[in-house]
Amino acid sequence: MDAAEFRRRGKEMVDHVADYLEKIEERPVYPDVEPGYLRSLIPTEAPVEPDSYEDIMKDVERVIMPGAASPACTELETVMLxxxxxxxxxxxxxxxxxxxxxxxxxxxxxxEATLVSLLAARCKAIRRVQLLDPKKSEAEILSKLVAYTSEQAHSSVERAAxxxxxxxxxVPTDSLYAVRGEMLKKILEEDKAAGLIPFYFCATLGTTPSCAFDHIADLGPLCNQENMWMHIDAAYAGSAxxxxxFRPLLNGVEYADSFNFNPHKWMLINFDCSAMWVKKRTDIIGAFKMEPLYLKHENQESGLVTDYRHWQIPLGRRFRSLKMWFVFRMYGLQGLQAHIRKQVGLAKEFESLVRAxxxxxxxxxxxxxxxxFRLKGTNELNQSLLKKITKSREIHLVPCQLSGSFVLRLAICSRSTEFRHIQQAWQHITQLAFELLQEHHH
Amino acid sequence: MDAAEFRRRGKEMVDHVADYLEKIEERPVYPDVEPGYLRSLIPTEAPVEPDSYEDIMKDVERVIMPGAASPACTELETVMLxxxxxxxxxxxxxxxxxxxxxxxxxxxxxxEATLVSLLAARCKAIRRVQLLDPKKSEAEILSKLVAYTSEQAHSSVERAAxxxxxxxxxVPTDSLYAVRGEMLKKILEEDKAAGLIPFYFCATLGTTPSCAFDHIADLGPLCNQENMWMHIDAAYAGSAxxxxxFRPLLNGVEYADSFNFNPHKWMLINFDCSAMWVKKRTDIIGAFKMEPLYLKHENQESGLVTDYRHWQIPLGRRFRSLKMWFVFRMYGLQGLQAHIRKQVGLAKEFESLVRAxxxxxxxxxxxxxxxxFRLKGTNELNQSLLKKITKSREIHLVPCQLSGSFVLRLAICSRSTEFRHIQQAWQHITQLAFELLQEHHH
Incomplete structure (x- = not known):
């Protein structure tokens, strides 16, 4: 959708909202639908090629309005996922x-996905240990539980623990900053020998510092064997x-208990939208379930409806699946694939410029x-380069530390980034590097 | 803003967004502002009378755009709170x-506010106990910690624990479903005698079942004296x-460590927007702080900026203070007060109808x-009435249990509710009650 079409569609949407509010009293207060009504009204898969905007808006009236707000909100989310x-x-x-x-x-x-998975795993582990040894107190078990993640994992994983x-x-990583099965296995053996109870491993596909991929096809069977919950955090890389x-990088997901990535990062869906899947929904629900009278409803024991409030930290929910539905249909699978491929291509172009x-x-x-990437040389030199880059306010780079080296990171993320931006960025960086190296020589 | 103005302003906003995206390359990549830049650009208090929409949009360009996105997002939030x-x-x-x-x-x-306060309190309590007795393990202390809340508190409080x-x-409540100081005191004495460590009390102002108000002016000094964190959950009632x-109901807040209410519930701000204040920001930050290199920034040690990521469960943040800013200015304090008073007036009208x-x-x-309210008579009778109401799909009531009685709840919450809706609702309820009582007689 270009800017001209956005202007037209946006204004139609404003009228749509105003019409809705003006005529709200003509709408039913309660939806007149049965649990599961929505699934049969839409296709079972996302379209490969884009749908038209008109068709999408027609479906809003046909599919969403009869089930507004809560059943539609819940059911569209389940089907979109x-x-x-x-x-x-x-x-x-x-x-x-x-x-x-x-x-x-x-x-x-x-x-939040990491935290929810860790809490579900904690609950499951405590129940499992207590089943074997009913005399053990919850506090005692809790003090022995150990979660694991890569030394390269995002800080939010440690925070969840x-x-x-x-x-x-x-867990230490290999020379490519990825965790391998044997590295986890070694620590597990030591910890079990010390009386600890390993219960959770958070694997990363696409680490924040360097976009490294843990070896989940090796790690998964190990976790299964050790009765550990494996969660996969693919926040950034998942979209690809x-x-x-790129799909082979996800091989091994079949061993995981939960998997998560952020369509808001790289799939053209606005923040916030983090998609999480679990293999057994009872695991996750069991960790949080609370049923006061004011939250009871007719269908909750029927198994037909999903009570997402048991799947998350907040109680209230927004209708976030609508934006998924619109984006999937406006782009189609091919359009989304083209977006990913274009951005990977731009990164490869930048890589070539650096290597040259x-x-x-x-x-x-x-x-x-x-x-x-980095200038060959000291960390101080690269820190100085980053300072120059930041000070000139032309591009925005966020650094990381890899094997003790201070490293610059160029991330392609905007929908509107083109090859000329990559060229400009590289020209800018080399110009500043040139100045910096000149200063160093003098 | 009526529907006609919404159509006009909405379409202007669509053009504003399209213009912004079309000319994005003319905008600076990095903001050129100093920490704290925003506060001096806007008034220190919300307007009493409404501002004009034109003035607000002028301020978007003048105040927000120079600091887009992150400094403006953070600083506007601090000032709006x-x-x-x-x-x-x-x-x-x-x-x-x-x-x-x-x-x-x-x-x-x-x-989330309740959870964050409980975690901050937990961290503070563990540190305090370890300071007195460094040999005690964290696990041992954790197993002795006790949090308290009203038996009428929302299920999310128990879930936080x-x-x-x-x-x-x-904690049991009095005949008006409120916790009093002496009730908490009694339990605390018993628990301390049993070697437990009381560390947190969540008071409720405006409980979910009946909108009861805990006696925070008595409870607060007790919590302070016992080194317990007092959090106040006024999710619904806080707007009033x-x-x-209504302000006297908040007397005693000066003893609290944290206070929270939901402007998205009753202050005309769209979901989600839950406002939380803490007395000592170091308490809350200390419980979560993680500082990986990719999240470090120049100003974080300066004390001039607020790193909200340490104040919450998620890491990413939306620009939610914008909607506060718009609503506060479009209504003015008087407009918001009028909204609250009108809705309380409608509830009183409904009460009179019921009492008559x-x-x-x-x-x-x-x-x-x-x-x-309820029909005088059995719980079964009232359950039947609610079933009839729900089945007829005209109005939406959510029940509760009070002192063993099944009770119906009519909540005024839509901006567009008028006296005629109250009358219609009551006519509808009495008609169904009439039918129900007739059936019972035969």
Whole structure:
């Protein structure tokens, strides 16, 4: 949708909202639909090619309005997460379908998804240990539980353990900043020998510092064998798995208990929208369920409806699946794949520019839209370069630390980034580097 | 703003967004402002009378755009929470100002505010006990910590304790469903004698079932004396405290460590927007602080900026203070007060209608926009009445249980509710009650 069409459609939408409010008294107070009404009204998969905007707006009246607000809000979310799960080729067990035990939910951020998975795992582990040894108190078990994640994992993972009041240990990574099965196995053996209870591993696909990929196909069987919950945090990289050429990086997801990524990061859906799937919805519900009278409803024991309030930290919910529905249909699967491929292509172009300049080095494999690079030389030199870049206010780079090196990161993320921006950014960086190196020589 | 003006302003806004996107390359990449730049650009308090829409949009360009996105997003939030705190006449210690130790933050929901306060209290309590007795392990202390709340409190409070892995006890209420100081005191004495460590009390102003108000002016000094964190959950009722006639219900807030209410519930601000204040921001930050390199920034040690990521569960944030700013200015304090008063007036009208009908009874004082009522008679009779009401799909009532009685609740919450709707609702209810009682007689 270009700016001209946005102006037209946006103004139609303003009228649509005003009409709705002006005629609200003509609308029914209560929806007159049965649980599960929505699924049969829309296709079972996202379109491959774009739908027209007119068709989407017609469906708002046909599909959403009869079930406004809560049933439609809940049911569209379940079906959209199935659509998205199919785009990613997630194993069937993660989909809700009409009879599945798994399913998806929209969280606000990956931090919340990680926390929810850790809390579900904590609850499950405590119950399992108490079943074997009923005399053990909850407090005693809690003090022995250990969660694990990569030393390269996002800080929110450690924070989830802090909130959940459980120990968390960092697993070392290989030369490409990824966790391998044997590294986790070694720590598990030591910890079990010390009487601790490993219960949770958070794998990362696409780490924040360098977009590294933990070896989940090795880690998954290990976690299953050890009765540990494996959560996969693919916050950034997850969007790329809709492209067949990137999907192999997700192999091993079949061993996971939960999987999460942020369509708001790289799938053209506005913040916030973090998609999370679980294999067994009873695991996650069991950790939080509270049923006061004012939240009871007719269908809650029927198994036909999803009470998402048990799947998340907040109680209230926004209608976030609408924006998924619009984006999936406006772009179609092919349009979204083209977006990912274009941005990876731009990152590769930038990588070539860096590699062609002998003063610079690439610091980690460029797999997706992130390029980690630095001036050959000291950390101080690179810190000075970043300071110059930041001070000139032309581009925005966020640094990281890799194997003790201070590294610059160029991330392609805006929908409107083109090759000329990449060229401009590189020209700008090399100009500042030139000035910096001149200063150093004098 | 009526529908006609909404159409006009909405379409202007669509053009504004399209213009912004079309000319985005002319905008600076980095804001060129100093920390704290925003406060001096806008008034120190919300307007009493409405501002014009034109003036607000001019300020978007003048105040927000130079600091887009993150500094403006953060700084507007801090100042808006100060504005709102002043509307509520919160004690100075809860305001950020330019040198305060407290301040406000926008959470998504009251559930999150409760959880954040409980986690901060947990961290503070563990540190305090360890300071006195360094040999005590964190696990040991955690197992002794007890949080308290009213038996009438919202289920999300109990859920917060579940997440935080601490015990929670329910305090009995008086005949008006409110907790009094002596009730909490009695339990505290018993628990301390049993070696437990009381550390947190969540008071409710405006309970979900009946809109009851805990006696915070008695409870506060008790909590202070016992080194317990007092959090006040006024999710629904808090909006009314902007009216001087309701403000006395908030007396005692000066003893609290944190206070929260939901402007999205009753202050014309769209979901989600839950306002939370703390007296000591270091308490809340200390419980969560994580500082990886990719989240470090130049000003974080300066004390001039607020890192809201340490104040909440998610890491990412939306620009929610914008909607506060628009609503406060479009209505002015007087407009918001008029909204509250009108809705309380409507509830009182409904109460009169109920009281005038001898078949019905009022079950709790009508203080704000909630009326708790029932047919005199059995719970079964009232359950049948609610079933009839729900089945006819004309109005939406959510029940509660008060002292063993099944009670119907009429809540005034829509901006567009008028006296005629109240009359229609009552006619509808009495008609169905008439039919029900006829059936019972035959």
């Amino acid at each position: 199935d659509w998205l799960g199919k785009m990613l080729q997630l194993p069937e067990c993660f989909l809700a379908g009409t009879h599945g035990h798994g399913g998806g939910v929209i969280q606000g951020t990956a931090s 802090l909130i959940g009041a459980v120990m968390m240990k960092k 798995f809709i492209c067949p050429e 300049d002998k003063r610079f080095e690439i610091c980690a494999p460029v797999v997706m839209g992130l390029v980690c | 100060d504005w709102l705190g002043k509307m509520l006449q919160l004690p100075e210690c809860f305001l950020a100002g330019t040198h305060g130790h407290g301040g406000g933050v926008i959470q998504g929901t009251a559930s 579940l997440i935080g892995a601490v015990m929670m006890k329910k 405290f902007i009216c001087p006639e 009908d001898k078949r019905f009874e009022i079950c709790a004082p009508v203080v704000m926009g909630l009326v708790c």
